[in-house]
Amino acid sequence: VTTGLVALSSSTSLLSASAQGLQQLLDSMQSFCAANGLTISIPKTQIVVFGGGHHDCVWKVAGQHLKRSKSFTYLGMLFHEDGKIRHAVQARFSKACASVGSIFSQFSQLQCAKSVQLLVRLQQAILQPCASYGCEVWAPADAAIVPLRDLQSLQHTFLRRACRVKSSIPIEVVFQELFVTPWHDFWWRQVLSFWNAMAQTDSIDHQHCPT
Numbered sequence: 001v002t003t004g005l006v007a008l009s010s011s012t013s014l015l016s017a018s019a020q021g022l023q024q025l026l027d028s029m030q031s032f033c034a035a036n037g038l039t040i041s042i043p044k045t046q047i048v049v050f051g052g053g054h055h056d057c058v059w060k061v062a063g064q065h066l067k068r069s070k071s072f073t074y075l076g077m078l079f080h081e082d083g084k085i086r087h088a089v090q091a092r093f094s095k096a097c098a099s100v101g102s103i104f105s106q107f108s109q110l111q112c113a114k115s116v117q118l119l120v121r122l123q124q125a126i127l128q129p130c131a132s133y134g135c136e137v138w139a140p141a142d143a144a145i146v147p148l149r150d151l152q153s154l155q156h157t158f159l160r161r162a163c164r165v166k167s168s169i170p171i172e173v174v175f176q177e178l179f180v181t182p183w184h185d186f187w188w189r190q191v192l193s194f195w196n197a198m199a200q201t202d203s204i205d206h207q208h209c210p211t
Contacts, residue, residue: 011074011075012029013074014026014029019054019057019059022047022059023059023060026059026060026061026066029061030061030062040061040062042061042064042066043067045061045066045067046066046067046068046069046072047059047066047067047068047069048068048069048070048071048072048079048080048081049068049081050079050081050082050083051081051082051083052081052082069081071087073091076133076134077133077134077137078091085137085138085141086141086146086147088134088137088138089138089147089148089151090147092130092131092132092133092134092138092151093131093147093150093151093154095130095131096127096130096131096151096154097154099126099127099130099131100127100154100157100158103119103122103123103126103127104161107119107122116162116163116178119158119162120159120162120178120180123155123158123159123162123180124180127155127158128155128183128186131151131154131155131183132183132186132187132190135186135187135190135191136190136191136194136195139187139188139190139191140191148184148187151183152182152183152184155182155183156171156174159171159174159175159178159180160174163177163178
């Protein structure tokens, strides 16, 4: 069986400072796709207007109206029209909570839940990556302080449950005994590593980098 080239492009984003500019970008993308045998999925293409407004604007691709949404998940990161980063952190919290439930329910069936070291390793291998995805972007934001506390408390709850210790035991003792790094420290290490790498990249226009 001989097949031709199958081309797929996913997770494409277009950014514009004006409604007219966005439509021009959409038209250009549609022309490119048509010239290269690609098709834009209208149901999966959504418009998010940061800061609100432009309620009378309509954007089209190949004559079809595009849906306007209050939020959209791009590359695993939730972006909301109000521009607040807390929505992304809250989404991380929800996913991390689901991971906690999955870890304890599935591994209790295998009678592995009594192994503290195994649960700690699962926390590092599954829960921490889930809770920390994108922390280079959202961890430094002032608006994320309260959601970050909730997310950090999830690690505290997980470790206390794994060790079967009371809430009266200082969490610092738990971290020291298990040789586990608090997520907050991990996030800032990631932040510093990321932005140090950005600072050493000559091709990046640092004037347009978020602060």
